[in-house]
Amino acid sequence: MGFTFAEGPLLESEWYNFDALNFPKDHPVRDMQDTFYIKDMPEHVLRTHTSNVQVRYMEEQIKKGIQPPYRAVSMGKVFRNESTDMGHEAEFFQIEALVVGTDITLANLKGTLALFFEKIFQGSVEIRFRPSFFAFTEPSVEIDMRLTGEHIPEKLRNKWMEMGGAGMVHPNVLKNAGIDPKKYQGFAFGFGIDRLAMLRWGIDDIRYMHSADLRFINQF
């Protein structure tokens, strides 16, 4: 489908993790992400999402003189400063996609997500959006997914599951990357990979992922 694998650092500047993504300074929006800060490194954080790669990737392209269309995917470790339990880890994995062009719509987002989940779960998939808010997308949606078909395990079959967030890239994000938001538009989505794996294989505790326990790992 033409997606390029793009990367960014884990220890990231607040610019790429927040400001460039349209997060206002000193605003409750930043409370949504429990952020790790680093001693003697002001204005740096452990990235709270893989979205730091969005502006980095687009900037690189512009520097190379390449205007959209763009299709990029990134994945890797992200961090939230919270106590851990069966469903929460302070470090976990995210996957993120960014598509920018002159004619990329929310309908394309729905179609792409359906395809993505069909490939992962190997079944028929329905996608449902619910309204949400993310600083870097407008409109913003929560993504629910439902798997149908006889071969899907009963625990998952026909049940709506919350998968992650998505939306149309906010014009300010494009602007911050040096792209003309009057000409170009696009979508972005992101999910926890751990959660995808947990659903896919019926894993009930996210902490297995970092356990380094071969009783877990060697099953896959």
Add this chain to the structure above:
Amino acid sequence: MKVSKLWLDKFFDNALPNAEALAEALTFHAFEIDGVEKVGESDSPKDWVLDVKVTPNRGHDCLSHRGIAKELSAILKIPLANDPFLDKSDLSKQTAEVTVDIHRTALCKRYIAGYIKGVAVGPSPEWLKQRLAAIGQRSINSVVDATNFVMFNTGQPLHAFDAGKLGSLSLGVRAAQDGEVMIALDKKSYTLKDSMLVITAGDVPVGIAGVKGGMPAAIDESTKDIVIESANFDGVSVRKTAAALKLRTDASTRFEQVISPELAAFGMQSVVELIQKLAGGELAGFVDAYPEPQKPMYANVTVEKVNKILGTQLTGADISDVFVRLGLPYKEQDGVFEVTVPFERLELVIAEDLVEEVARIVGYDKIPAAPLPAYGRQPEINKNFAAAEMAREELVQQGYSEVFTSVFADKGERMVLNKVDSVRPYLRDSLVPGLTEALAKNKPNKDLLGLKEIKLFEIGTVWRDGAESVMLGTVTEKQKASEKTLAPADASAYGALPLSTATRFEHFSKYPYIVRDIAMWTSSTDNEQQVQQTIQKEAGPLAVKVSLFDAFSKEGRTSLAYRIVFQSFDRTLTEAEVNQIMAKLSLILVDKGFVIR
């Protein structure tokens, strides 16, 4: 925010549909619902409370029952019958007895004081107590309850001072002096800093602006005259003050979301009416310090833009319908909608904001799913990822397992400032300690895993020599952990790693296991697999793993040696019970003609 169903009903001519239906309407068109609770007896509930997760962009208008009622009105297409924002607020009656001086106009856009004389403070009426109780608020007295009710009704924080205890009716809004101390309504003493804003009476602090009022001018049954504050304080300033004092209040959470200074007038009007109804008194008048009134706000969108972003085929009529339902006045010309943004909807600025309004009210289920358009570019090959994939392929073939260990460590160059659990506060500078620990952890499970040797690798980030880099680390039982920088690979394509064939994750037991070996002479007609199956069957369900570990032939006979791992899911097995199983197994095998060695 907690929202009462009965409270919402009061905005409409007729009662709304049931709480479940409201929760569903909000979920798919406005906000997530964290829960719906019954209030009172479970078989005859008095009320239902919805816990609405108001998103940060809607803190301007939806941290209030009016805001949620307005949303429901748009979603369910039921007109709002009683909208406190509909009538123009009337603050025309002025008083010269109270004065207001805003020293820091950048941090206080508006300050309205309302002066009521001769109130009789008492307990609140039952309906008011019930409303507040439903959303988890304690009833204090009629005047304080009125200010709280109006805040939860309109979103405007309010405060009432006992005018007699203020000492002076010259009110001011100024920066606190460093070290200035104030006792707040929670009876705690707060030491203030010059970055904080205070309300003063005769220059003595009587309130921390937007956060909490002071104890000395608290309202009680003896209060006769009151000064009510309905003001607008800067969001960032209130947020920082509340955080520094560790004093987050219902008022501060509203101010930090930024609210419109226009709201202050409606809040004042409502609270004065309610107080007079509950506690009598005579309105002496208002003082309204509002140096720079909020300018009218407009936002534009075209039919074309809506469809271009959403991938829909909505018409001008569809968009009109949404704006009418949301109470967004507009002018339409040649497909351009110019919306006059209501004063409280501070988040509606650009076209995309209006597109979102259309999408969520029409419903996201109306958005079709469309494939991506054709794309001419080839994906670039990421050299780091290619290198990682090549390393994986090679090591997996050599019998290594890939692990991920934590980036948090006991030592390192970079320290995390604010780790909640405060264990391992550094970022690792090496993969070696994590891998060594992982090896030690897995070694005891070797038999259970059926491995001859534990071999691990990790591809992970470390922070060393002032830089972030990705390392490849390995460890085996024979070779100590070591690591090297993962150099980018000059690949033209990614390798094709096989996909996992696992279907479901299988739980493993937390209890220790016991290992036993058994070896026997077999005849040439016996085959290894059949023998293994026999052992598996006869050793019973506690034998979780049976594996052949040695075989040799001598003089026409074959010796087969099997390792059996015993483990229970619900208890620690004893040596005695495993010995018993083994004794029984030996008898059975002898019976079948094998010669146990």
